[in-house]
Amino acid sequence: MITAANNIKVDDAESTQHYDRRRELKEFDDSKCGVKGLVDAQAEKIPRIFVHPQVNLTPSNCNNERTQLNVPIISFGGISESPEKSRAEFICKLRDACQNWGFFQVLNHGIPVPLMDEMIEGVRRFHEQDVEIKKQYYSRDVSKRFYFNSNFDLYQSPTPTWRDTMYCIVAPDPPKPEDLPAVCRDILLEYSDCVTKFVVILLELLSEALGLNPSYLKDIGCDEGLFLLGHYYPACPEPELTLGTNSHTDSGFLTVLIQDQIEGLQVLHQNQWVDVPPVRGALIVNIADLLQASFLNKL
Template sequence: MAAYQIQAENDSDYDRQTEFKAFDDTKAGVKGLVDAGVTKIPRMFIHEQCIKLDDTPAFHDPSFRIPIIDFEGWNEDETRRRDIVQKLGSACKKWGFFQMVNHGIPGSILEEIIDGIHSFHHQDVEVKKEFYSRDYSRKVLYNSNFDLYQVPAASWRDTLTCVMAPSPPDPEELPLVCRDILIDYSKRIMALGNTLFELLSEALGLEPDHLKDIGCAEGLYVLGHCYPACPEPELTMGTTKHADSGFLTLLLQDQIGGLQVLYENQWIDVTPMPGALVVNVGDLFQASA
């Protein structure tokens, strides 16, 4: 693959930015490294915190589990609606995360969007290169690590980014392999988002349209991540510890999972549930409150 070379760990002339650029110039992403058969990961992906970890397992209290909220009948019965609103408020206040079930998006659609994103990342690199860019004014782009040149170590991750609202791209701009499902899924997520913002407004003690009226439901970014199998997973991370600011994030996990939430100084696994969506309110709910 291209002219990219992995620099030796003991290279005294090691230049991280040069390695970042060499990797970026391949336009093949992390998936390209795996396809090339690397057995040792490039130094740019090695995270110091991983090296410092010992073999002592982290303590997890099995009673700690992010809330699961059943949305069935949310708009059919006032008592049922009030119960959901109360559970939403409690989940946002205590956790900032919850899982939605019976939210109205069929499981077949969720499986199809996962399959579509998987198909994009696993197609021929020459096809993907058409979308590779760091021009974030584009509505559709693919790359590895949006902050590649700013971080001390890169994450083992590639991402397809599609800005689907408020001004969606022309259908022809979307990758053919997942075009139809991206359009369908985005419409359904926007409708679900409107419902969620309505209920969150009520959980804040506000009028149902408050969050929508101030523009919270206008935008939609669809991020399709790929975390290829890593030859040295103990040295890197797919996603580093972070907080989401100013966005309401709906996460769709495949059945492999891997997401963790920090709660009372413990990292809690978010176990994937078939048909569920994980909601991260980030800092949005705090700001609105």
């Protein structure tokens, strides 16, 4: 084993005879530095715990030729003022995206693009700040209002992914401003307020798309919880051996994402992985398993 800075141990490919996976997981976790710490330590190889089986790196249903399918893009501009026919057409388009994709991108959603950019920068500032300051927020206690770690399922996942994540419970009980990191405090609070307002409008439209009263999803409490995640994917010394995230479905109700202007996100559609190229100023909506089941039952 080669010992790097911050007491993080980097696996040597030749040292496999007495490999102790549990020990390596704990050493990595106890460092409280995340994968960013490995990068800062100038690791030339990734720890063995991050090496994925080849079958995960090249799924059987991966289309090597770029597919021409496109995730739906829906503009919310003027929806509240739209005449009845136009609104009906909009709801039909929204319903189709939910039933057939479970994903869509939203433009003209009311959240200023500079604010979205600053939220991304706030996430970056948090993860790239001095490690000794950042360590105080490292935790696996999900009851905390704000914390960060690398892989929430580090000890349960067959293979961890190359990312660190900050977590913040925004609603129904928001954190006190003084409990948030100074490098992202103001933007986190401002962005959370804006996205909460957007979600209220989105829930009304989704209720209509389900053929229900516009207030239905809000009335049953779907707007009462907001959990913000800020993923960070630092440059990897051996990117061909690992992944930033595994293929998965979200078991919850609704997820709203913003992504940096870098390609990488894909969704599974008709048994093919489809690229979701970044669209400037767009929010990405994933209606997740519970809500998608409601739309599929409408088919």
